[in-house]
Amino acid sequence: MRRPRIIVLGAGVSGLTTAVTMSMAGCDVVIYAAEGPAQTTSALAAAIWHPFYQAPDLVYLERARHTYTTMRRLSADAASGVRMRSLTEYFRRDAGVPWWAECANGLERLAPANVPSRFASAYRMDVPVADAGTYLRYLMTLFLDLGGQYVRRRVGDPASLLDDADRVVNCCGYGSRPFGDSELSLSRAVVLRATCDDAVRGCFIDDSDPASPTYVVERDDDIVLGGTADLDLTSTVIDERQVEDIIRRCTGLCEGVAALRVVEARLGFRPMRHVPRVACDAGHPRLLHNYGHGGGGFTLSWGCANDVLRLTGIASGK
Template identity: 35%
Template sequence: MRVRVVGAGVVGLTSALRLAQAGHAVEVVAAATGEGTTSSVAAALWYPYRAYPEADVTRWSATSYRALRGLTSDPAAGVRMRAGRELFRRHTPDPWWRDAVPALARVAAERLPPGYVDGYELNVPVVDMAVHLPWLRGRLDAARVPVRTRHVADLGDAFDDVDVVVNCTGLGARELVPDTSLTPVRGQVVVVAQFGLAEWLLDQTDPEHLVYVVPRGDSVLLGGTAEERDEDVRVRPETTADILRRCARLVPALDTARVLGHRVGLRPGRPTVRLETEFLDRGPVIHCYGHGGAGVTLSYGCAEDVAGLVSRLS
């Protein structure tokens, strides 16, 4: 079938790639690509963060885990497996997404920092989005899938010369669909030079002021914030200072780390991910948006479902 994917974040690009692999003629159109997307700001630590419903998210996350782990053999893909710990200040049961990972263990008492009483440790993919997004573009180029810069203001207008439209516009679906259930969740991060850190760390004790330290190849990403209904994409110096202070309490070596940059992105929060077919006058639209803070974590799994829905229309 002839398919137009609207949106060039990680969800749009992985969906387009999977559709091309299934034999469809695919084109991607998007108002922003590369560094202009929310995906480019992502910490991209595999973790089902702020994404529901639980059963579907667990399934999608498991598929993405396997896909990303498989990409670690290709250095150009920007994916590494990293061991890490999520830390808690109170005893906590296993996460609802436990079945999405092959192994998850409790942190031994001697490995808990002061003030923490429990934790998980697990090995997960960490994706350097500055590498992975261009890698995806390269895979699409090889599959002869063009990516064009174009603002789509009406889904009906996206049907010119195609049979199906796939809506992967993230927060943009709020106006495009429109979908008032979408909520921006502001995330600000700091990027510092790598200083030999191999393990990621996460503390969600304060759900609005998160602490995460995610090592990548030549940098470490520090976060962060989760500020609902805040659409300010300017870097706030006071937030930067707070992020550095909170992360350094967990990893003291960050006190002397060299700051490389600051980024802000708006996560597409929604009560549940929307992944379904809607039939408009012009034709079928497959919606795939509302991934919260788990776009990378869900992307390859959701791409499989998108391809399945398109195949059912054939």
Template identity: 35%
Template sequence: MVSDSGDEVIVVGGGVIGLTTAVVLAERGRRVRLWTRDPVERTTSAVAGALWWPYRIEPVARARAWALRSLDVYEELAGRPGVTGVRMVEGVLGETGLDEVDGWATARLPGLRASTPAEYAGTGLWARLPLIDMSTHLPWLRERLRAAGGTVEDRTVSALPDADAAVVVNCTGLGARALVPDGSVRPVRGQLVVVTNPGIHTWLVSTAASGAMAYFFPQPGGLVLGGTAEEDAWSRTPDPAVADAIVRRCAALRPEIAGARVLEHRVGLRPARDSVRLERLRLPDGRVLVHNYGHGGGGVTVAWGCAEEAAGLAGAGR
């Protein structure tokens, strides 16, 4: 049965995309119910290393606009890092030169420059970017939603039309593969290792000649080491051999990592798609359905820009 309230919205999906979309809708005056299969602390977003950078996300022009809007928000949230989980942290984007980034980056990111040999042995960019501690940020988003009058319900959805509201927003990530259904959504498996931080305060993203990734992000709970990007891999079980290889690659960049104690292993399945699906449709009964999924590993980077566009499509103006 559809709710009698025409201003009610159900957002399906409790990761960073769903939570952020729900927050924007609620703060624009809509009555919002967030349905999530898992507690926010156990969503794919909770596993993310969560460095802001528009990386491997299509369509490029729209993704850049979403990312830049999100950057505006994260810069403001970084004024309260202990509360929001957002900090502005310096580091190096390896294998990237100034001539390889578009003008938007140099115009929008003060201090963006070529890294020095002391900072990185290869070609790299030194940048100050948002780094988000998801263990703090996701619960903060949930409480911000509640403060705006929204509710969070643990609920599994088998079909989008089952959501009993005038407007339904689909932010189910990888779940959209079966729920929509959309067979173009596929997992890209990422494995991480969290170790005690041996005194590293900057982040680094590097790609070896072999194409293997290595990155580390200093987070309050430890140094997050990565990583992998295995397409169409569904296992959520950490692979000890993969974990050992991640530590070796990171220790080759910063030798002190070799002696760090392992605290945790994490695996997440990024909800990849050839391009983000952000559009408004009509359900057979005339209700509004907004899709907002397929962000791959860029969900944190574009979350606020996508949330604001999705809210507009849902009929919630500024």
């Protein structure tokens, strides 16, 4: 029987997880991407599993749960760049156990004596964290080992490829905007990279202000300090005051940050939508979309890729 032929557009975390998922389902997959994994927004991410500023949502929860399970499994392979790490999250309002925390292993509420007085509560749990560059390379290698093909190519109109494939899946992130999605916008993110240091062990988050998400993420090769979320700001100049503010906020979460040596400030743009577009195209049912994941591209990745597979009907033989 002929294997279904799939074209996936994009080689960020969405494109790579989709391509691996479709390959594992027995499809013949080719990735077309304007830029390789190292040049994507995905490569800039702190890449911690976390529902950054997300209201309770059942679809989100299932996708995040699927991703957690898959990344946890991948963490057993040292080459994946994924590790399970301890995350301490602080809350300014005590609303009980976070709605998404049921996905995570090792959940515990911190005793009040261990919670700084400006916070109302804190929870600790284990979550997957990826060294983004290593993880994207690992996914690409996995995809090629499964028989996939990767071609560097910018595409002007995804529907124009439908004659060459059974399905086309658009995973172009913010690159989808020229395809006609006016709902897609940008959120500018500044993060700092510091060298690893015993003063910081684990990850720390205060996500109570959507305009200033604050996080400290320990990885194998660096520690990421974040962040900012400036909607529709497209300037590529990093303001020194924002850098100082990130360090100040992160030190408030974890005192050890004061001892870190910051080596780089990085700028990226999250692809924002009211909800991610994971759906068949209304005008072209064989064209599917998987983009617009905002600050949760890693957190949602395997769950969304699985939804794309389901939407194609390929796994069920439709």
